[in-house]
Amino acid sequence: MRSKIVAGNWKMNKNLEETEKLLAELSAKLPNTEAEVMVAPTFVNLSRSVQVLESSTIQVMAQNMHFEESGAFTGEISADMLLNIGVETVILGHSERRAYFGETDELLAKKVAKALEKGLRVMFCFGEELDERKAGNHFKVVETQLKNALFSLDNSSWSSIVLAYEPVWAIGTGETASPEQAQEMHAFIRKTIAEAYSNSIADEVSILYGGSVKPNNAQEIFSKTDVDGGLIGGASLVADDFLAIVNAI
Numbered sequence: 001m002r003s004k005i006v007a008g009n010w011k012m013n014k015n016l017e018e019t020e021k022l023l024a025e026l027s028a029k030l031p032n033t034e035a036e037v038m039v040a041p042t043f044v045n046l047s048r049s050v051q052v053l054e055s056s057t058i059q060v061m062a063q064n065m066h067f068e069e070s071g072a073f074t075g076e077i078s079a080d081m082l083l084n085i086g087v088e089t090v091i092l093g094h095s096e097r098r099a100y101f102g103e104t105d106e107l108l109a110k111k112v113a114k115a116l117e118k119g120l121r122v123m124f125c126f127g128e129e130l131d132e133r134k135a136g137n138h139f140k141v142v143e144t145q146l147k148n149a150l151f152s153l154d155n156s157s158w159s160s161i162v163l164a165y166e167p168v169w170a171i172g173t174g175e176t177a178s179p180e181q182a183q184e185m186h187a188f189i190r191k192t193i194a195e196a197y198s199n200s201i202a203d204e205v206s207i208l209y210g211g212s213v214k215p216n217n218a219q220e221i222f223s224k225t226d227v228d229g230g231l232i233g234g235a236s237l238v239a240d241d242f243l244a245i246v247n248a249i
């Protein structure tokens, strides 16, 4: 059975005090849930977040990492540094990293390979832009993103991969993909993986939806067969909203 996951990507938000406060509220109010619940605070607050959540089931993720082991890469963070402070999952491929920091599929393939080699779990993000959807190219774009960054992996690596389909036009815009659009794409993603690998690998991988998931639309999106949870931006910054989304799974 693949995992259900609700994950919060805090992006460049929350200072140390705000981080501690939000984590305390989340862990105090976390409902009994079958879902894995994860949060990705900023790098500077990761270590403290791991400490604060020590006795909680909420897991801490990083928002990015570099593909090199160590060395002269000013401003970068390695897989070993994350593991060393108790972070076991890293988000890679977020559309904001692709759009604002020039991350390409080729670069992401290196990051994914290094993260897996080191034993991190990878939450891999991908999704089409608005003009690509309007032109009817969204399936092709998504297929290419998956193929370029992930389809050199061996079969066993897939147990450490979580996919997050995030159509760029739905991120931070208040416009969500409809539950039907999400299901259609998630089913396509699963079929593409089944063709490249096997039915069992495709069945086991969790595929999250991300893009303006809010308490009022989460349940309908999560009810779709191939949607295994969500990667939440804005609504993950407010404890009650994020917890309502956790409750919707």
Ligand code: 13P
Pocket: 009, 094, 166, 170, 171, 172, 173, 174, 210, 211, 212, 213, 231, 232, 233, 234, 235
């Ligand atoms: P929003 O939920 O703010 O649209 O952000 C989604 C996202 O980018 C999560 O990684």
